[in-house]
Amino acid sequence: MNDEELRKMGDEVYETVCAMFDDKGFHYDRHDEDHVIHCIVSGEDIPMEILFDVLDKRQLVRLISPMPFQVPDDKRVDIALAITAVNDRLADGSFDFDMAKGRISFRLTESYIESILGKQLFEYMLMVSASTIDDYNDKFLMISKGVMTLEQFLASDE
Numbered sequence: 557m558n559d560e561e562l563r564k565m566g567d568e569v570y571e572t573v574c575a576m577f578d579d580k581g582f583h584y585d586r587h588d589e590d591h592v593i594h595c596i597v598s599g600e601d602i603p604m605e606i607l608f609d610v611l612d613k614r615q616l617v618r619l620i621s622p623m624p625f626q627v628p629d630d631k632r633v634d635i636a637l638a639i640t641a642v643n644d645r646l647a648d649g650s651f652d653f654d655m656a657k658g659r660i661s662f663r664l665t666e667s668y669i670e671s672i673l674g675k676q677l678f679e680y681m682l683m684v685s686a687s688t689i690d691d692y693n694d695k696f697l698m699i700s701k702g703v704m705t706l707e708q709f710l711a712s713d714e
Contacts, residue, residue, distance in 0.1 A: 565615065566615075572675055572678065574586060576676075583595065599689065600694075601693070602623075602624065602690075604693065605624065606685065616667050619649075620661055621661060621689050626659060638696065638699055639651045639696075641710060648664055649663060649664035649685055649688055664685050
């Protein structure tokens with residue numbers, strides 16, 4: 557498939573993601589040149605930044621949600637272990653942790669190779685991601701600040 561065909565397919569997927577946001581009445585920002593959609597989702601505690609990114613050449617839709625805090629050096633091993641425990645339980649998506657920078661993000665990816673993805677899938681991606689992030693972002697922050705130990709986290713997540 558040539559670049560023009562990949563871009564056309566990407567345009568269609570991008571418009572479908574935008575249509576899902578429109579149908580639900582959700583506020584979002586479009587970045588048409590890059591096929592990126594940005595929104596903020598309110599959770600129980602920490603607002604969640606969500607980015608949908610349509611990657612034309614790879615035929616992927618990627619949802620990324622960076623945590624709004626940085627993990628200090630002395631808590632990075634604990635966070636890495638906590639994230640490993642959480643990822644083992646997740647059915648969809650995963651938390652990524654950059655040990656060098658102390659940055660956590662959530663990622664969920666769907667391929668549209670030889671597929672047509674509908675608005676319901678993108679709503680699912682948004683809702684399951686927001687729910688998962690909301691379940692853990694405050695706990696990761698508490699570990700980062702030393703308010704919760706890794707042992708307390710592991711005991712609370714059983």
